Amino acid sequence: MFDDHLLRDLTPQVLSVLVRRGADFAAAEDAVQDALVEAVRRWDGDAPDDPKGWLVTVAWRRFLDARRSASARALREVVVHREPAPGPAEQTDDTLLLLSRCCHPALTPASAVALTLRAVGGLTTAQIARAFLVPEATMAQRISRAKRTLAGARFERPGEVRAVLRVLYLMFDQGFMIGGFTIGGSMNARGCAGERGSAGGRTGDADLAEEAIRLARQLVASVPADAEAAGLLALMLLHHARRAARTDAAGDLVPLALQDRSRWDTAMIGEGVDLLQNALARDRLGEYQIQAAIAALHDDAACAEETDWTQILEWYDELVRADPDHPVVALNRAVAVGHVDGPLAGLRLVEALDPALPRRDAVAAYLHERAGNTAEAARLYAAASRSAPSAAEMGHLLRQAARLKRLG
């Protein structure tokens, strides 16, 4: 027997073989779709011994047929000339080739995420559209424009792994936001909820965070020596492990400090920590490993009071060294300073930051509350709620303001 997962896993591999042989992206995709339909019809529940080879053969034939019927004589000759000798399909892992194509720097981040989900993740355009809460026609157009942007580029060797990491990070962050919280920080009041987002029940709905993890696993398998790829996968797992605890029964956000830690996925945390330790041992430190280390320290605390803020602050210092001018890093670091050196030290850092920086008021409110300035904290939480980037966060900040106002 074979299941949908087999076809879904093979799709990008077959696609990348065609693309590497010289097929343009859109035509290769059409041919692979045809081959998949053929497979479902002909396999009749039983996959052949070499399903990938079967699919490559059929897809390549379809691609050539389409070329011929398009009567592109000159192109056909070029393509036939490139056709390799018949034989077993290439066993090399083409995942990186295809991923780096989809994450090409010429694409906007949103287009790269959509194209990656389509071509490598194997999702339908309708699923991707639902995940981003846009009409299907809009998403179809976004994807086809992305393909057109790439149409001219030759594609024989993998591009930058870093560009792929960035796109997978954005994909995960988007999924995280829709699911409840956004990544990258250590404290309260992060995140957003789309109207029920992708977490809601329709069958076949894609979960962007899980897709990003799946793709990151494929990437790590194809570049096992890359410490930052492993660091990114670790970062995703270490955040994703807390997912069940991030919202309460009513769907309201629960800040990290108040989460029921028994609901964290300890197996996932364990996997993330192992990955991270192996990555760190390679001595090629980068921003994803650092962020993963911060997440791991949070995951490691049995309760909020046991959080090792001193170590967390050391990692933030590393992050500042890696990326000195990033105001979001500076803001998150101020929270860690607030825990290590006291809230007033943290507040001094916050006050030096741009007043328009998103979440600055929320961080200042948090530190003022810790300093015992209840009234000022309430005022800042209310102010922060007016510039909250999401409905869930707005509700959370308003509740914080309301709670403190009643104390004051």
Add this chain to the structure above:
Amino acid sequence: MAKYLLLKHYRGGPVQHPNAVAPMDDWTPEEISEHIAFMGKVADDLRERGEFVDAQALAFEGEFVRYGGEGAAPVTDGPFAETKDVIAGWMIIDVESKERAHEAAAHLSAAPGKDGRPLHEWIEVRPFLSHPPVVE
């Protein structure tokens, strides 16, 4: 069936009912949660009835923007003046009649506020312009 836009406002509109006067940070945290949960329940009820089209919440802040002329950057005016009517979000429904649209808006307006009492806040109800009829 006819589509209606139900607009919820942060501020603006006719004089508010006394229940809708207190700012949200004067409520208890639980009252805020109940208010938000009620909004979700209204949307679920409308889905259940086959009348729901869309719902979105808007940020409190924004600007006015207009064309600045050939080659010039867009002209902006913001943040909004204190007197500006500010929309908080919308719900779009597809219903049998204007009466049903008003009923749905009234239900939305009954969301609980301070002390769990119905807010009686104003909801702006705007019919969509529709297509001309096929049979004249």
